[in-house]
Amino acid sequence: DSGVTQTPKHLITATGQRVTLRCSPRSGDLSVYWYQQSLDQGLQFLIQYYNGEERAKGNILERFSAQQFPDLHSELNLSSLELGDSALYFCASSGHSGLSVTDTQYFGPGTRLTVL
Amino acid sequence: AQSVTQLDSHVSVSEGTPVLLRCNYSSSYSPSLFWYVQHPNKGLQLLLKYTSAATLVKGINGFEAEFKKSETSFHLTKPSAHMSDAAEYFCVVSEEGYQKVTFGTGTKLQVIP
Numbered sequence: 590d591s592g593v594t595q596t597p598k599h600l601i602t603a604t605g606q607r608v609t610l611r612c613s614p615r616s617g618d619l620s621v622y623w624y625q626q627s628l629d630q631g632l633q634f635l636i637q638y639y640n641g642e643e644r645a646k647g648n649i650l651e652r653f654s655a656q657q658f659p660d661l662h663s664e665l666n667l668s669s670l671e672l673g674d675s676a677l678y679f680c681a682s683s684g685h686s687g688l689s690v691t692d693t694q695y696f697g698p699g700t701r702l703t704v705l
Numbered sequence: 706a707q708s709v710t711q712l713d714s715h716v717s718v719s720e721g722t723p724v725l726l727r728c729n730y731s732s733s734y735s736p737s738l739f740w741y742v743q744h745p746n747k748g749l750q751l752l753l754k755y756t757s758a759a760t761l762v763k764g765i766n767g768f769e770a771e772f773k774k775s776e777t778s779f780h781l782t783k784p785s786a787h788m789s790d791a792a793e794y795f796c797v798v799s800e801e802g803y804q805k806v807t808f809g810t811g812t813k814l815q816v817i818p
Contacts, residue, residue, distance in 0.1 A: 591748060591750070593748075622806070624808075631808065631809075631810045631811060632749075632795060632808040632811070633808070634805065634806045634807070634808070637806075645805055645806075647805060647806070679748060679749065681749075693739070693751050693754055694749075694751070694806075695751070696741075696748035696749040696750070697748050698747065698748045699748055
């Protein structure tokens with residue numbers, strides 16, 4: 590158990606809808622990362638937050654957004670969903686000092702999103 | 706720019722024989738390199754990490770990797786495969802100046818009894 594929790598475990602929704610995925614980092618970790626894992630694209634880094642601020646951006650679509658709250662939990666919002674958004678979404682946290690992308694990341698179990 | 710190439714999408718070994726999973730990287734600065742393992746329906750777990758200290762890095766479960774700058778490689782090895790090693794392995798590169806993390810496409814390791 591990494592100490593990172595993600596809810597929900599599974600999510601099934603329809604095209605055009607909006608969903609919110611939630612992540613709670615390990616106690617004391619200030620950085621949260623979001624990843625998308627799909628069969629055709631592999632594991633893609635989406636975005637990183639550090640202590641409430643956006644820190645690094647990867648291949649995140651404009652339809653997707655994230656935020657990190659004062660209690661350090663993070664939410665990933667996916668809107669205008671398309672079939673191709675079906676994937677496993679992972680959250681990871683790192684670093685009590687937490688500012689560097691070179692820190693070890695601890696991954697949550699993921700949220701499996703299915704768009705029908 | 707940074708990139709990482711995992712040279713084999715599937716590797717199959719017999720239980721008790723050595724494991725070699727190959728990874729080449731490209732980076733503009735001094736990279737940090739990681740190997741993560743993902744068991745079916747689970748999140749990723751760190752195996753080991755290189756951050757410009759010793760070039761031979763020892764990780765968990767008997768795995769190790771050697772950073773070879775001249776070959777831009779960071780291959781993962783284990784002397785003797787165990788059935789529980791069957792999983793997908795990801796090589797990862799990140800670097801401070803680039804502020805991005807790049808995952809390889811993964812290598813599925815099959816261990817045959």
